Amino acid sequence: MPRWRALPEELDPQVREFAQQLRRLVERSGLSIAAVADRTGYSKTSWERYLNGRLLPPRGAAEALAEVTGTDVGHLGTMWELAERAWSRSELRHDVTMEAVRVAEARAALGEFGPAPQKPVKAGRRAGAARQERREEPQGPEEGADGKVRTALRSEGAPVRTGLPRPPESPDVRAKAIPLHGPGGPGRRRRTAVLFAVGAVGALFVAVAGVLLLGADGDEGKVAGGTVATPGVSTTAAPPAGVKCTGGDCSGKDPEDMGCGGRHATTAGSATVGSSYLEVRYSKVCGAAWARITQAVPGDGLRISGTGAGARTESGRVERGTDGHTRMVAVPGPGQASACATLLSGRKGCTVPRAPAPAEPGPTG
Numbered sequence: 001m002p003r004w005r006a007l008p009e010e011l012d013p014q015v016r017e018f019a020q021q022l023r024r025l026v027e028r029s030g031l032s033i034a035a036v037a038d039r040t041g042y043s044k045t046s047w048e049r050y051l052n053g054r055l056l057p058p059r060g061a062a063e064a065l066a067e068v069t070g071t072d073v074g075h076l077g078t079m080w081e082l083a084e085r086a087w088s089r090s091e092l093r094h095d096v097t098m099e100a101v102r103v104a105e106a107r108a109a110l111g112e113f114g115p116a117p118q119k120p121v122k123a124g125r126r127a128g129a130a131r132q133e134r135r136e137e138p139q140g141p142e143e144g145a146d147g148k149v150r151t152a153l154r155s156e157g158a159p160v161r162t163g164l165p166r167p168p169e170s171p172d173v174r175a176k177a178i179p180l181h182g183p184g185g186p187g188r189r190r191r192t193a194v195l196f197a198v199g200a201v202g203a204l205f206v207a208v209a210g211v212l213l214l215g216a217d218g219d220e221g222k223v224a225g226g227t228v229a230t231p232g233v234s235t236t237a238a239p240p241a242g243v244k245c246t247g248g249d250c251s252g253k254d255p256e257d258m259g260c261g262g263r264h265a266t267t268a269g270s271a272t273v274g275s276s277y278l279e280v281r282y283s284k285v286c287g288a289a290w291a292r293i294t295q296a297v298p299g300d301g302l303r304i305s306g307t308g309a310g311a312r313t314e315s316g317r318v319e320r321g322t323d324g325h326t327r328m329v330a331v332p333g334p335g336q337a338s339a340c341a342t343l344l345s346g347r348k349g350c351t352v353p354r355a356p357a358p359a360e361p362g363p364t365g
Helices: 013-029 032-042 044-051 058-068 073-111 121-134 186-214
Strands: 265-273 276-283 288-294 301-306 315-316 337-342 348-350
Touching: 013 032, 013 073, 013 276, 032 044, 032 288, 032 348, 044 058, 058 073, 058 265, 073 265, 073 301, 265 337, 265 348, 288 315, 288 337, 315 337
Parallel strands: none
Antiparallel strands: 265 276, 276 288, 301 315, 301 337, 337 348
């Protein structure tokens, strides 16, 4: 019986209930974490995080665990939806709290630097400034002997007498400036030559573009139906590192030897036959599928069959241990193959296709 760590105290009640339900399913099945990871296609590290409440499992992982343990997928999916909404609310509250903490810290840090204190002004300086302001106040109009008011206004352009010595006038340096070239100077000729060269290059570019668009009159530039001939581009992507076959080249070969298992494979169908667990393993990068059985006994047989015209069938038998798999058959998609098992006890069964779950790196193929 696995021993679990205490769930985090800050965990939402609905997320806590969902994590406890996952633990009960694993305990009732009697499987280890490594066995759960091998059968569901999700890594052992991920399941440790899911079961300890550190991370909410994706819906595909919860559905895979339900199939492995014989639990109703719909009921467990309903609990997952409630836990997912609670998890999202918790993350939002955490973000708001952290933002408030950062704002408070910023305000506290800025509060340490208050407004700069004003420097005291000495009495002597204050009195001198007051006298200076009085001297600078504009004088009102003066009344002459003839009774008319004299103003300080002067006609435009007339000099204003201030009683102060006039500064020496700056010499006019414009007369000594270097004269610009006239309309026919060398600067204008250079600009005209540059513009002419640019125009010639532009005309040449237009002519070359017209020739390329029109093309030659020979058969090489003509395409039936008025379409434009384009060079063929290969859309076949190179397989990932470690993958040694794709499509029909994988038929009849071992998935482990060809690098098609592990993180490149997902469970496309499953069934429980007796006490054994039967799967259809599908690799998208290899374009092939194979049958895998666990908790079997030596002598149990299994078979993988493709669908459609020209489909192949591969059979296998558990030689030793409790696990076994067949060789691969090429299939166009995850729902194009089925697996069947015939146990020594006489029990028989075949897989039921299901939607593939998002694959995480797993320990085996």
